[in-house]
Amino acid sequence: MDLLLGGVRQAVALLLAGDGETWAILWLSLVVSGSATLISLAIGIPTGTALALVRFPGRGLVVSAVNAGMGLPPVVVGLLVTLVLWRGGPLGGLELLYTPAAIILAQVVIAAPIVAGMTLAAVQQIPREFRLQLLALGASRVQMVWVVLREARLPMLAAVMAGFGGVISEIGASLMVGGNIKSQTRTLTTAMVLETGKGNFDVAIALSILLLVLVFLVNWALTGIQQRGTGP
């Protein structure tokens, strides 16, 4: 118990002292997971919307694949991305392995199905009659999709939160494709595992607190957007 309390005390001291390395790790985590989330939105929202609105043969299979992808184990993604990015692998020539870009790539693979799957569900819960009415009122297809997405924005922001929450907290993929290299690819979660392994529990606790605060702040901002104009 005193280890935990002492750890929290030392954690606060570490944060207040403005340790440069800690802040660099925090920043890298935010940049990597933020970029990965943005890219996942760019891929996941159109995919999810299209799957919700368009009927085509084999759609059931694709939807099942997207839904299964929402539960992709990060460590599996990490292994696959590592094999692809290895010098001897298909994309080895890009020299991306052990860079922040590699972590972003892996996190996109993790987050894009989450965004796509939740967008799909969000758009599908808008009644079909509503869409038909819009078209009947003279809306173009693009206008119809736009209005539908606006209507679905509450659950879709939940998709953003789930995507970001999934990647900022994952460890398996970041460790494998990033390599946990000091001041290059060390993120909050990989640093936590390292410090725990070294027995520096106070630093690990400090990093945990940072991660929780970061996740809270991002979700607080997103909740601000989500709840805008939805007073009781």
Add this chain to the structure above:
Amino acid sequence: MIAGHSRVRALVALVLAACLAAPAGAAPGAVILSTTTSMQDSGLLDVLVPMFERATGHTVKTIAVGTGQALALAARGEADVTLAHAPDVERRYVAEGKLLNRRLVMYNDFVVVGPEADPAKLRGEPSAVAALRRIAAARARFVSRGDKSGTHLLEQKLWRLARVLPAGPWYIESGQGMGATLALADDRRAYTLADRATYLAFGRRVALKVLVEGDRPLLNVYSVLEVDRANGSRVNAAGGRAFADFLLAPETQAVIRGFGVERFGRPLFVPIAGRPDADFE
């Protein structure tokens, strides 16, 4: 509503700024060093790598994994140089021509640690092999890394020398790093084999005592090996060679000799550049 808008803007600005500030990809020709988690956990590389980068302008990417994987990565050409501590496996890779120019860098030592109560009566036993035999005979709990790390390979070698096939409920495989394994051994009141650096780093947190130390087989010898260009066209052989030479340079060896004194009151490593392999058989 207004508050929501400003939050949106703040968030967008933050993410955009973050993207612009994001570090570019690896500089071409970066040196990939594969090494062991215990090496990384010791903190020595946090001192040596920046020295090397300042002196040569190379960028080093240190990948810390189990020794088995560190050597396998190098042998596949996925790393340019490797710092490992599994002499038998290293010699096999050299014999197969996959890794080159194995040179000794330094050693630290392993210790057999266990609970204060010492159920297998190891205290005072000078031989590590005899100690393991006693643990097996007493069926006292022993935690193994079980991860093909250098520590695990040494442990397996000691069991072989003791002519014991460790199996049964008393033999616990953690499958984790040294720190986690020490914590597990402490929790289960079990024996384990640990490198001294990690044990010292955990000293305050675990009640385990050093019971066997100083035996020849417990010396943990680190060697640097270079990677053959033939292993992959993208191998940065020159960068790997530069790092290997750097580790063996007199100034670097002096830094190694002084490392750890500040934190533990004693050095963690003994530099041995230029010494023959036979001295540590």
